[in-house]
Amino acid sequence: MKKTIASLLLLSLLSLLLNPVSAQDACSDQLGCVILAEDEPIAIGAMLVLSGAVTYLGDDSLGGVELAIMDRGGELLGREIELVVEDSLCSAEGGQAAAQRLSADPTIVGAIGTNCSSAAQGAMPIISDAGMVMIAPSNTSPSLTNEDVASGGSHLPGYFRTSHNGLVEGMRNAEFAIQVLGTRTLATVHDGDPYTEGLARVVADTFAELGGEVVFEGAVNKGDTDMASILTEIAVYQPDIAYVPLFEPEVNFFAAQMKHIAGLEDTVIIGGGAAFVAGFPENTGEAAIGIFVSGPLVTGEAYEQLLLRWEEEYGSSPPSGYHAHAYDATNLLLSAVEAVAAPTDDGGLVIGRQAIRDAIAATENYPGLTGNLTCQDVSPFAGDCAPGTALAMFEITEAEVYDDNWPPPVFWSFSENLSE
Amino acid sequence: MSQMFKWNTDEFSWVDFTIDVLRILIVLAIVVGSWNTLSEGRISFAQWVNLFIAGLSQGSIYALIALGYTLVYGILLMINFAHGEVFMAGAFSTVFLAEALNRTGFLNQQPVLAILLMILFAGLVSMTVAILLERIAYRPLRGSPRLVPLITAIGASFFLQYTFRGLYGSGFKAYPQVKILQGSLQVGSINIPTVQIFVFVSALVLMFGLYWLVERSRIGKAMRAVSENKEVARLMGIDIDWVILFTFGVGGFLAGSAGVINGMFRPQGVNFFMGFIPGIKAFTAAVLGGIGNIPGAMLGGLFLGVIEAIGPNLVLAGLGIPGANQLKDVIAFTMLVLVLIFRPQGILGERLSEKKA
Numbered sequence: 001m002k003k004t005i006a007s008l009l010l011l012s013l014l015s016l017l018l019n020p021v022s023a024q025d026a027c028s029d030q031l032g033c034v035i036l037a038e039d040e041p042i043a044i045g046a047m048l049v050l051s052g053a054v055t056y057l058g059d060d061s062l063g064g065v066e067l068a069i070m071d072r073g074g075e076l077l078g079r080e081i082e083l084v085v086e087d088s089l090c091s092a093e094g095g096q097a098a099a100q101r102l103s104a105d106p107t108i109v110g111a112i113g114t115n116c117s118s119a120a121q122g123a124m125p126i127i128s129d130a131g132m133v134m135i136a137p138s139n140t141s142p143s144l145t146n147e148d149v150a151s152g153g154s155h156l157p158g159y160f161r162t163s164h165n166g167l168v169e170g171m172r173n174a175e176f177a178i179q180v181l182g183t184r185t186l187a188t189v190h191d192g193d194p195y196t197e198g199l200a201r202v203v204a205d206t207f208a209e210l211g212g213e214v215v216f217e218g219a220v221n222k223g224d225t226d227m228a229s230i231l232t233e234i235a236v237y238q239p240d241i242a243y244v245p246l247f248e249p250e251v252n253f254f255a256a257q258m259k260h261i262a263g264l265e266d267t268v269i270i271g272g273g274a275a276f277v278a279g280f281p282e283n284t285g286e287a288a289i290g291i292f293v294s295g296p297l298v299t300g301e302a303y304e305q306l307l308l309r310w311e312e313e314y315g316s317s318p319p320s321g322y323h324a325h326a327y328d329a330t331n332l333l334l335s336a337v338e339a340v341a342a343p344t345d346d347g348g349l350v351i352g353r354q355a356i357r358d359a360i361a362a363t364e365n366y367p368g369l370t371g372n373l374t375c376q377d378v379s380p381f382a383g384d385c386a387p388g389t390a391l392a393m394f395e396i397t398e399a400e401v402y403d404d405n406w407p408p409p410v411f412w413s414f415s416e417n418l419s420e
Numbered sequence: 421m422s423q424m425f426k427w428n429t430d431e432f433s434w435v436d437f438t439i440d441v442l443r444i445l446i447v448l449a450i451v452v453g454s455w456n457t458l459s460e461g462r463i464s465f466a467q468w469v470n471l472f473i474a475g476l477s478q479g480s481i482y483a484l485i486a487l488g489y490t491l492v493y494g495i496l497l498m499i500n501f502a503h504g505e506v507f508m509a510g511a512f513s514t515v516f517l518a519e520a521l522n523r524t525g526f527l528n529q530q531p532v533l534a535i536l537l538m539i540l541f542a543g544l545v546s547m548t549v550a551i552l553l554e555r556i557a558y559r560p561l562r563g564s565p566r567l568v569p570l571i572t573a574i575g576a577s578f579f580l581q582y583t584f585r586g587l588y589g590s591g592f593k594a595y596p597q598v599k600i601l602q603g604s605l606q607v608g609s610i611n612i613p614t615v616q617i618f619v620f621v622s623a624l625v626l627m628f629g630l631y632w633l634v635e636r637s638r639i640g641k642a643m644r645a646v647s648e649n650k651e652v653a654r655l656m657g658i659d660i661d662w663v664i665l666f667t668f669g670v671g672g673f674l675a676g677s678a679g680v681i682n683g684m685f686r687p688q689g690v691n692f693f694m695g696f697i698p699g700i701k702a703f704t705a706a707v708l709g710g711i712g713n714i715p716g717a718m719l720g721g722l723f724l725g726v727i728e729a730i731g732p733n734l735v736l737a738g739l740g741i742p743g744a745n746q747l748k749d750v751i752a753f754t755m756l757v758l759v760l761i762f763r764p765q766g767i768l769g770e771r772l773s774e775k776k777a
Contacts (some may be wrong), residue, residue, distance in 0.1 A: 051585075229745050248592050
């Protein structure tokens with residue numbers, strides 16, 4: 001027994017002497033490193049909603065991530081890029097579970113996701129604690145980039161997003177209602193999700209600040225099909241605007257059933273980015289005509305190319321409006337890895353986790369499909385990388401309802417009409 | 421009355437006392453909330469009637485799905501949690517037929533025939549799914565502890581959801597609008613949408629059809645016999661397996677029909693996940709009415725639909741609770757708790773014999 005122990009100790013000593021600079025030694029990063037052997041792929045994670053009612057959001061982002069990887073030939077620094085996809089659902093529990101699974105794998109350099117803000121709230125503490133980064137393609141809740149816990153903020157280091165901040169979207173939407181449409185009374189309806197609730201809150205506050213009157217603030221449940229009850233309550237106040245940042249299918253039910261309610265004939269619906277889906281006008285039918293939807297405005301030749309590639313690869317058009325954001329998020333992560341990865345003597349690769357965070361945080365004017373990305377580090381915009389101008393108000397017309405036209409015409413471009 | 425309040429008897433029990441206090445509080449909250457709302461008069465009489473009728477229509481759909489739960493429970497004492505997915509299977513598959521009928525113009529040229537065709541198609545799809553479910557997933561487990569088929573049903577529910585997602589994709593679809601159902605009927609100051617009358621009447625026809633089948637037909641007699649006592653029914657020469665399969669088939673047909681009727685009423689939101697919430701609501705309706713009891717499931721569905729439609733504005737808004745409409749489910753499930761506290765067997769339920777198990 002003693003001989004065996006002595007031999008093992010000798011072997012250990014010899015291996016140390018023969019390998020004076022191991023990959024572990026090459027890591028001086030304060031959060032640790034991802035250490036890859038010579039033949040190991042570079043793994044990135046994706047925490048997307050792959051089941052449940054808003055699966056289309058996850059499918060949309062997953063396509064963006066896959067195309068970004070394909071456009072690099074599936075390789076980075078001469079290594080294969082491996083994509084590890086986890087279902088983050090559209091809930092805090094789902095985000096938490098997905099983040100747990102990804103953070104348990106020491107080879108994953110960072111993750112794209114989540115789709116829903118609620119899932120991000122569950123995932124962020126775990127990703128942050130693990131020293132990893134997550135870049136969200138479609139989270140817009142203002143709380144996610146706000147560091148002030150007292151005001152409901154939940155931002156933690158390692159969280160970034162390429163989607164716009166709901167604070168910006170909400171403020172622009174309220175300005176649009178007051179200044180462009182000239183309306184005076186507002187009702188808001190959310191579904192309890194941090195995304196919809198955050199947007200409804202910002203719109204109501206800004207609307208009131210601009211001199212409008214908020215007459216009703218209510219909520220429905222995810223999964224509700226019958227909106228008659230809340231619409232009857234809203235009809236009591238006969239507001240000029242119903243601000244409804246709900247997801248499909250609740251937003252479809254709301255819009256379709258509103259036409260049957262006396263007292264709401266002249267009320268105009270404004271929907272949030274969650275209703276910026278080709279299926280919304282198609283599924284809502286005639287009732288969708290005249291509804292305004294605020295959503296991402298992505299233009300340019302590179303984006304057109306992406307749409308063609310999508311058609312080629314998946315045989316359809318993207319199911320939602322955040323695939324370009326997912327494409328940009330993936331490139332942001334891969335570019336950061338490319339910039340900080342250091343080769344070791346034995347052909348391995350060392351990627352510092354803090355270095356990845358720093359590289360992404362230092363992003364300035366990165367040319368993406370959604371515009372030039374610059375990551376901010378000051379609350380309430382900490383981790384916001386979206387240009388903030390890739391947003392517009394679209395009006396649903398007959399062409400979107402009956403002729404499969406998508407996206408709808410831009411009614412008001414926020415980038416051209418920016419206010420301070 | 422003396423049966424209702426047990427704590428004033430010789431043996432004082434804290435449990436009974438707490439339940440009685442709970443009963444009083446819930447009833448008090450309902451009375452105070454309703455009184456406040458009605459005395460404010462913010463919502464007009466016509467609006468209340470409209471909410472009531474919309475609730476009846478929604479409840480009719482719950483009732484049709486609830487019948488599937490109750491039929492299966494009545495015969496096997498098993499909760500088929502995959503029944504919501506049986507509803508989805510018919511509704512989701514038929515949306516493509518509806519689109520085709522709309523494209524060719526047949527849907528609006530021959531609306532009655534087109535709707536009947538859709539109901540038949542959806543019914544057959546759901547019936548097939550329900551039968552396959554029984555044959556593949558449940559029959560091999562018959563006789564095993566009750567928890568086993570229950571867990572299998574939950575697994576089958578996920579399996580069906582993701583099978584249909586694989587077949588038809590994850591996006592939402594919508595039923596096309598049928599022109600003759602778009603109008604409304606004016607009765608005094610009350611405006612009743614035609615589609616809601618259609619939903620209620622169609623559901624009633626199907627429910628009476630089922631009632632006739634169970635109470636008057638030969639196979640119905642066999643179903644009742646199997647439900648009473650399987651072994652004796654077998655000795656009388658009844659093919660138990662066939663009767664159980666038939667019961668699943670009937671429940672499936674009703675769920676599929678409910679899918680199309682729901683598609684006419686709430687055309688949007690057709691996707692692989694659409695059966696989940698109606699499934700839970702219908703199960704609640706079945707329990708509310710007295711699980712295993714056919715008229716109970718019908719009544720439970722209608723009751724739940726109406727309570728959901730009226731409850732938030734009548735009770736919660738009157739109590740000054742913000743976001744009352746988000747608490748619609750709270751009202752529905754509180755009613756369930758309330759009914760079960762006063763009548764544990766449900767509105768029309770009977771205390772079932774363990775012998776059935």
